[in-house]
Amino acid sequence: MDGVSKVRNLKKKQKKIQENGASVSDEKIDKRKRNAVSEEEEEEAPMAAPASADKPSTKKAKKGCPQIELERHAVSVSGIMSAQTFDQLELTQQTRDAINDMGFTQMTEVQARTIPQLLLGRDVLGAAKTGSGKTLAFLIPCVEVLHRAKFMPRNGTGAIVISPTRELALQIYNVARDLMKHHTQTHGMVMGGANRRTEAERLVKGTNLLVATPGRLLDHLQNTKGFVYRSLACLVIDEADRILEIGFEEEMRQIIKILPKDRQTMLFSATQTTKVEDLARLSFKRQPLYVGVDDSGAEATREGLEQGYCVVPADKRFLLLFTFLRKNQGKKVMVFFSSCNSVKFHADLLNYIDLPVNAIHGKQKQAKRTTTFFEFCQADSGVLLCTDVAARGLDIPAVDWIIQYDPPDDPREYIHRVGRTARGQEGTGRALLMLLPEELGFLKYLKAAKVPLNEYDFPPNKLANVQAQLEKLVEKNYYLHQAAKEAFRSYILAYNSHGLKDTFNIHSLDLKAVAKAFGFAMPPRS
Numbered sequence: 001m002d003g004v005s006k007v008r009n010l011k012k013k014q015k016k017i018q019e020n021g022a023s024v025s026d027e028k029i030d031k032r033k034r035n036a037v038s039e040e041e042e043e044e045a046p047m048a049a050p051a052s053a054d055k056p057s058t059k060k061a062k063k064g065c066p067q068i069e070l071e072r073h074a075v076s077v078s079g080i081m082s083a084q085t086f087d088q089l090e091l092t093q094q095t096r097d098a099i100n101d102m103g104f105t106q107m108t109e110v111q112a113r114t115i116p117q118l119l120l121g122r123d124v125l126g127a128a129k130t131g132s133g134k135t136l137a138f139l140i141p142c143v144e145v146l147h148r149a150k151f152m153p154r155n156g157t158g159a160i161v162i163s164p165t166r167e168l169a170l171q172i173y174n175v176a177r178d179l180m181k182h183h184t185q186t187h188g189m190v191m192g193g194a195n196r197r198t199e200a201e202r203l204v205k206g207t208n209l210l211v212a213t214p215g216r217l218l219d220h221l222q223n224t225k226g227f228v229y230r231s232l233a234c235l236v237i238d239e240a241d242r243i244l245e246i247g248f249e250e251e252m253r254q255i256i257k258i259l260p261k262d263r264q265t266m267l268f269s270a271t272q273t274t275k276v277e278d279l280a281r282l283s284f285k286r287q288p289l290y291v292g293v294d295d296s297g298a299e300a301t302r303e304g305l306e307q308g309y310c311v312v313p314a315d316k317r318f319l320l321l322f323t324f325l326r327k328n329q330g331k332k333v334m335v336f337f338s339s340c341n342s343v344k345f346h347a348d349l350l351n352y353i354d355l356p357v358n359a360i361h362g363k364q365k366q367a368k369r370t371t372t373f374f375e376f377c378q379a380d381s382g383v384l385l386c387t388d389v390a391a392r393g394l395d396i397p398a399v400d401w402i403i404q405y406d407p408p409d410d411p412r413e414y415i416h417r418v419g420r421t422a423r424g425q426e427g428t429g430r431a432l433l434m435l436l437p438e439e440l441g442f443l444k445y446l447k448a449a450k451v452p453l454n455e456y457d458f459p460p461n462k463l464a465n466v467q468a469q470l471e472k473l474v475e476k477n478y479y480l481h482q483a484a485k486e487a488f489r490s491y492i493l494a495y496n497s498h499g500l501k502d503t504f505n506i507h508s509l510d511l512k513a514v515a516k517a518f519g520f521a522m523p524p525r526s
């Protein structure tokens with residue numbers, strides 16, 4: 001029996017299981033809106049380097065969309081690890097060997113609750129905090145389906161994983177590659193910025209498991225002749241909320257419309273929103289199982305994460321950042337900014353004054369971003385300046401400090417940013433949020449989101465007194481002067497578009513004080 005026939009038999013079994021499945025309850029999802037960098041702004045790269053809920057609420061279905069009923073499979077847990085091991089799963093020996101090679105023995109809660117259901121052929125809608133181990137939760141069932149159906153290159157693509165960003169796609173691909181190293185099935189990745197012709201050639205030859213970003217996947221589905229996907233067995237939509245936030249709603253609708261309907265679907269989302277719910281209705285052709293961790297009374301951020309905030313006047317912001325980074329040069333630190341221009345300016349400035357840092361932002365070429373990202377992952381210490389392009393889903397080992405130099409757009413974004421540290425079972429780390437005195441109202445939103453913060457005190461007399469040198473440098477160096485102007489403008493624009501205008505009010509800013517943090521004695525003219 002060839003691979004396609006095997007897939008058909010598997011799908012019949014899955015339907016049987018679904019027909020005999022447990023009763024379900026009718027539950028749903030709430031709303032959030034946010035602007036972010038689109039895929040077109042970020043160039044993409046070759047797949048190179050090594051890999052290192054909200055409770056749903058009920059709502060009437062929109063006309064033309066089948067009502068999706070979700071069986072809530074909730075768990076009470078004290079941590080992310082379960083008591084179950086991978087040896088308890090019915091997996092092929094090839095997959096077992098790969099998991100052992102990767103150093104995993106014990107499953108996380110998400111893996112323990114999700115993988116057995118997916119191996120039975122169930123559709124799953126999963127909700128989990130960042131760093132919960134969901135990548136293996138969806139990849140293991142995909143690899144098992146491909147193996148059991150005896151997929152070969154001529155059978156085309158049997159599993160597609162859709163990821164919001166290139167960096168996250170790279171990480172998923174690297175995990176998939178490690179997981180499939182004892183299997184004969186093929187794997188590959190397509191994403192904007194990479195060589196499209198090379199991608200097309202690989203697809204035509206046959207890529208059994210494909211990791212993709214939405215825009216490039218739709219491009220190949222519509223335009224690559226010889227791309228075989230009629231036997232698609234598994235579709236995974238990872239970070240669904242993020243995919244929709246950065247503007248790929250229409251692309252996802254078209255992708256789902258094109259792909260075969262007779263398939264197993266897995267949709268994972270860190271947050272449950274109205275748009276995610278709409279995408280779920282479109283994606284699932286049968287009732288999905290809702291798998292989430294019952295953390296209604298728990299804090300929104302991880303155990304092991306020490307969090308705090310400090311109140312700093314606008315004109316002292318850079319002095320505090322400089323002092324902090326200089327005193328923590330032996331640590332691994334990520335610093336978040338509100339714009340690409342601000343990342344570029346601060347990276348250039350800090351490197352110029354011999355405080356080495358790296359930077360990732362959406363205006364870089366993908367090859368540069370990829371190299372920088374993996375260098376930081378593998379380093380024991382260092383500083384990475386970044387925009388929120390790096391905030392979701394990326395697995396960066398052993399980050400000591402997360403510094404939020406510019407405030408996030410809302411509490412959820414705060415949670416996603418600090419998710420880079422204290423990851424895994426024994427993860428520990430620290431997070432520091434810098435607030436202006438007039439921004440203290442943000443704390444009530446964090447408290448409502450169950451984010452525990454302590455106040456950190458930084459005495460002004462302990463700050464490095466480099467303001468005069470900073471202003472002189474920005475005045476004399478033409479390149480830094482221009483970069484500072486662009487960064488200042490972008491900061492003001494980002495502040496003006498902040499979602500929480502009752503707290504982040506552009507009219508309450510002292511622009512002269514703000515300008516000093518960018519090296520200007522007076523606000524620069526346009």
